[in-house]
Amino acid sequence: MPTPLVFVYNADSGVLNGLRDLWVKTVAPERYDCPLCAVTYGPLGMHRRWRDFTCALRRDVTFLHRDELRAQYGLSGVPLPCAFELTPGGPRVWLSAEQLRAARTTDDLMALVRARAEQDR
Structure with a gap:
């Protein structure tokens, strides 16, 4: 079963x-x-295309703000935005801030996530 994903915004809630x-x-x-x-x-609010895309990934996907990342996982000082996969050993970077910053459009972001998800198969 694929690990859950957490996308973390570089913003506070x-x-x-x-x-x-x-x-x-x-x-x-x-x-x-x-x-x-x-x-x-x-x-x-969230773009419907992005929401539908993340729902179709066949993994649990959640979205957090940086203050929520600290509160829920005790992580701080991590370059954001970032996407983590929640492994038994704890959160592990799945897509780095550098990778996410390179996505200039929703299409770019979806292509990036698709390509990374393919690596997990």
């Missing part, structure tokens, strides 16, 4: 943080620090 992120993405997108969020979220 909460309504005020979400509003700030939306404002920065809209007014000064070049200053926004989370390319994962930039290509997967719009003003009304």
